[in-house]
Amino acid sequence: MVGSALDLENADVRLAMGVDTVIKVLPVSCEGGCQNGGECISVNGVVKCLCASGWTGSRCQEAICPQGCRNNGACVAPGICSCPAGWVGGACHLAVCKLPCQHGGKCIAPNVCRCRLPYSGLQCTKKRKE
Numbered sequence: 001m002v003g004s005a006l007d008l009e010n011a012d013v014r015l016a017m018g019v020d021t022v023i024k025v026l027p028v029s030c031e032g033g034c035q036n037g038g039e040c041i042s043v044n045g046v047v048k049c050l051c052a053s054g055w056t057g058s059r060c061q062e063a064i065c066p067q068g069c070r071n072n073g074a075c076v077a078p079g080i081c082s083c084p085a086g087w088v089g090g091a092c093h094l095a096v097c098k099l100p101c102q103h104g105g106k107c108i109a110p111n112v113c114r115c116r117l118p119y120s121g122l123q124c125t126k127k128r129k130e
Helices: none
Strands: 004-007 012-016 020-024 039-043 046-050 074-077 080-082 106-109 112-114
Antiparallel strands (some): 004 012, 012 020, 039 046, 074 080, 106 112
16 A cells, blocks of 8 residues: 555554554544534544634634734634724724715724824814914
8 A cells, every 4th residue: 555545434544654554543522522623633642623724722713813803803713803893904903984084184093083284173174273
């Protein structure tokens, strides 16, 4: 036999090492089970979950968001943040101003504009006197 074969029905693993060697793989059970496509395995007598890509945690219960979730956003699936009210974007990094900022102002937090001179006010509509 060349290479290796995995026979899941009989739970045998056959490895080619010059001669056929059969190692009996005993079914293992992870306490609480593995979530999100994770697989329960035994490594050196330690039973643990092997997580699918994008998941981590002892039971594969935590999604991984490589970009991070800012402003108290929560990673709910691999690469997907759930943002709190007032924030949007892949990393909850874009503030939402219900009324748009005027005269080149920028929305920097929910309903908060950073105004360019000489403007001020909630939506940057007041022109300062010079």
